[in-house]
Amino acid sequence: MSYSLDTPSAQTLKSEAKSLRQDRARAGQMLTHSAALEEVARAHGFRDWNTARAALPERVAVPFQVGMRVKGFYLEQPFTGLVLGVQLAHNMQNYTLTIHFDEPVNVTPNFMFAALRQRVVTTVDIHGVSPALRGNGQPQMRVLRA
Template sequence: MSFSLDPISAISLKAEAKVLRDERARAGAPITHSAALELVARAHGFRDWNTARAALPERVATPVQVGERVKGTYLGQPFEGIVIGVNLMTDMQHYQVTVKFDDPVDVVTSELFSAFRQRVTSTVDVYGVSPARTGNGEPQMRLSRA
């Protein structure tokens, strides 16, 4: 089992404890949920589960929320739209965000043809910036609250 180091929350530690408990049960060495919580808390450097729970936020901050109005650029083109999906990625540092644009965005820079998109899904960090880059080195998506 691998543990994420940053960012962590009470919810992410509870999820890790559930995975640990399931793994131990499959290996024939079952443990209680509270024992799994204690082990996970210690693995993250806390004295015990109560100390971890008191020190950690309930949830990890997200760049945007479902239903929120956003603006930004996608493949270099400006957009405004609404967030219709946000999922925390397994690395606990990136989010898969789905945005429905108010007006379709032409994602092709060629003058010979166009390719319009009205709904896109992109991976962004907590600041709303995509780690993936276009050919000119710019992030594929930059988004912020409108």
């Protein structure tokens, strides 16, 4: 299963249930915590709280955010750019990033002709290093905060 950054965590749903209980209490309607959890789970499209709890991660820690400025090396060429998209991979260890480079990067090994890329989608680990390697053993992508 893949989680995007708009996927709520179980902790987020618990917080929503607590807020719902408080709102209902102010309106004079008593609601048990378990009933609030069930209602919040259904509002997020789950059958019930147990289904939601089983499907959602406990917490999602994200080293990269949409709109973050980054720098690094793509195919061993330096770049600076902007993160346009982030998605947590199914293994909960890697992230798929969409990065728009400030200046196009030439990705050809020889300079007889140019193959420029300005936007790439890549998979990196929590440290910003791609698990995919080039023929020389170097990672395809290294991403750092700018």
